Amino acid sequence: MNTQKNRLSRRDFLRVSGMAAMVTAIAACTAPQASTGDEASGGGEDGIEIVYLAWSGPEELKVLQTIIDGFQEANPGLTVKVEVPPDNYWDKLQTMVAGGVAPDMFRMDYVYMAVWGAKGIPISLDDYVDADIDKSTLAAGYEQVFQAYSHEGKQLGLPQDVNTQVLFYNKQMFDAAGIDYPSESWKWDASGGDFLEAALALTSDEQWGYSQDWYWEPIAPWIWENGGDWYDSEITKSTMSDPKTMEGVQFLADLLLTHQASPTPAQMAGRDAPTLFTTGKIAMYQSGRWQVPTLRSVEGLDWDVTVLPEGVGGRSTTLGGTASCISNQSQHPEETWKYVKWYLTETAQGLIGELAYSTPLLKSVLESKEFMESVPPQNNGVWLQSMEWIRPMPVDGHFDEVDTIRSTEFTEIWTGRKSVADACQAIDEQVNALMA
Numbered sequence: 001m002n003t004q005k006n007r008l009s010r011r012d013f014l015r016v017s018g019m020a021a022m023v024t025a026i027a028a029c030t031a032p033q034a035s036t037g038d039e040a041s042g043g044g045e046d047g048i049e050i051v052y053l054a055w056s057g058p059e060e061l062k063v064l065q066t067i068i069d070g071f072q073e074a075n076p077g078l079t080v081k082v083e084v085p086p087d088n089y090w091d092k093l094q095t096m097v098a099g100g101v102a103p104d105m106f107r108m109d110y111v112y113m114a115v116w117g118a119k120g121i122p123i124s125l126d127d128y129v130d131a132d133i134d135k136s137t138l139a140a141g142y143e144q145v146f147q148a149y150s151h152e153g154k155q156l157g158l159p160q161d162v163n164t165q166v167l168f169y170n171k172q173m174f175d176a177a178g179i180d181y182p183s184e185s186w187k188w189d190a191s192g193g194d195f196l197e198a199a200l201a202l203t204s205d206e207q208w209g210y211s212q213d214w215y216w217e218p219i220a221p222w223i224w225e226n227g228g229d230w231y232d233s234e235i236t237k238s239t240m241s242d243p244k245t246m247e248g249v250q251f252l253a254d255l256l257l258t259h260q261a262s263p264t265p266a267q268m269a270g271r272d273a274p275t276l277f278t279t280g281k282i283a284m285y286q287s288g289r290w291q292v293p294t295l296r297s298v299e300g301l302d303w304d305v306t307v308l309p310e311g312v313g314g315r316s317t318t319l320g321g322t323a324s325c326i327s328n329q330s331q332h333p334e335e336t337w338k339y340v341k342w343y344l345t346e347t348a349q350g351l352i353g354e355l356a357y358s359t360p361l362l363k364s365v366l367e368s369k370e371f372m373e374s375v376p377p378q379n380n381g382v383w384l385q386s387m388e389w390i391r392p393m394p395v396d397g398h399f400d401e402v403d404t405i406r407s408t409e410f411t412e413i414w415t416g417r418k419s420v421a422d423a424c425q426a427i428d429e430q431v432n433a434l435m436a
Helices: 010-019 024-028 058-074 089-098 110-119 126-132 142-148 171-177 194-201 216-224 243-257 273-278 289-296 333-342 346-355 381-389 399-414 420-435
Strands: 039-041 048-053 078-083 105-108 166-170 208-211 282-287 303-306 323-326
Touching: 048 089, 048 333, 058 078, 058 333, 058 346, 078 333, 105 110, 105 333, 110 399, 126 333, 166 171, 166 289, 166 381, 171 282, 194 208, 194 282, 208 273, 216 243, 216 399, 243 399, 243 420, 273 282, 273 289, 282 289, 323 333, 399 420
Parallel strands: 048 078, 048 105, 208 282
Antiparallel strands: 039 078, 105 323, 166 282, 166 303
C-alpha cells in the first residue's frame, strides 16, 4: 500500500504551529528553485521582489512555484521569493516582524486571524478587494470564507482556497455488507438515524462503521447540526454546557463507547484513521479534501465521497483553507496585492484544484470538466455542494490555549474517563476564565 507521508494535515499544522516543529520533510523538497535555505524564487534580478512567507509540504511547494512562474510571466519586473520555515511558522513570522524584516505577504489560517489582527500586522485589503475582486465568480458560501479572514470589520486576508468536511466511504465494504451507499438523503439525530444504522451494520470484529479525527474541525458539524455551538453569538462566553451542544458531543461519544461503531483511542493502538480506511477496517471516514491524494495512491481501493448526514439543526460543514495577508512593513503593498489576487485567477485556482489538497474558490473551476472528471472520487460535485453549508469555527485571540483545554477534556470523554457533562462543564469554566 502506498500512503503519502509528506502532507502536513490541517490538524497537524494547527498543532505544530503553536507548540512544535513543522514537518521536516519540507527541508528535503526538490521543487524548482527551492532550497533548504528556506526559500524559492524565480524571475530576474531586476525590478521589485515580493517576499512571501508560507508553510508548505514538498508537493504543494512545487505547485506554489508553478503559480509563481505564471505570475512572473504575466508581470514582468516583479519577482516572488517564497520562504518556508523548516521550524515553527508562527515563531518565524513573529521573529521577522519583531526584527523589522517582515515578509511582504504571509499565509494565514483563520483560527489565528484574531491573534494577528489584534497585533495590527496585516493591512486592510478592503479597498483592494472592492476594486479588483468580482465576488460573483466565487462559489456559494464565499461570504463565510471572507468573514473568517476579517477582524474588527476589516478584511485582512484574501482567501486562497477552502476545505470542507465530507464523508469518505469504502464502496467495497458497503457492497460486501449489502448496504446502499451514503447519500445526501441521510439524516441523524441523538437517537439514531440513517447514519447510525449504517455504521452499526458495518461494524464487526476489528471492523468499524465510522471514524474521524477527534479534534474540533471534524467535531464541529455534529455540534452545529444538532443546534449547538461553541460560544455565544458574540464569542464572549463558552457554551459547551448547552444541552444541544452536549447532545452532539454525546452522539460521538456513544459511537465510540456505547455502540462501538468507531475505534476507540485504545483500539487505534498507534494506527491512524486514513490507514484503517484504506485497508478496509473503517467503512466511513469524515475528513477534508486533503485526503484525496493519499486515497488516489492506494491501488485497488474503490471509494467515493458525499455530504455529511443532515442533523435536526440542518446541514453544516467546517471551514478550512488558507488566505494571503500583506504585512504593514511591506514597502511594496501595491505590487504585493498583484500577487495576492493572482491566487484567485483561473490559472492559480486550476492548479490548486489539480493538487487536490484543498478546494478552489472560483465557481468556474469547481464546475469545470477538468475538475469534475478528476477521479476518483466520482462525486467531485460534493466540494461545490458542501460550500453551501460552510461555517467558520468561532475563535478569539486565545485559540491555542482554548484548543488545548478542549483537546484535553475531549480526550477524557473519548477514553471514558469523564462524562460529556463533566468535561463540557470543565471546558466552559476554563475557557471563560481565560476570556475574563
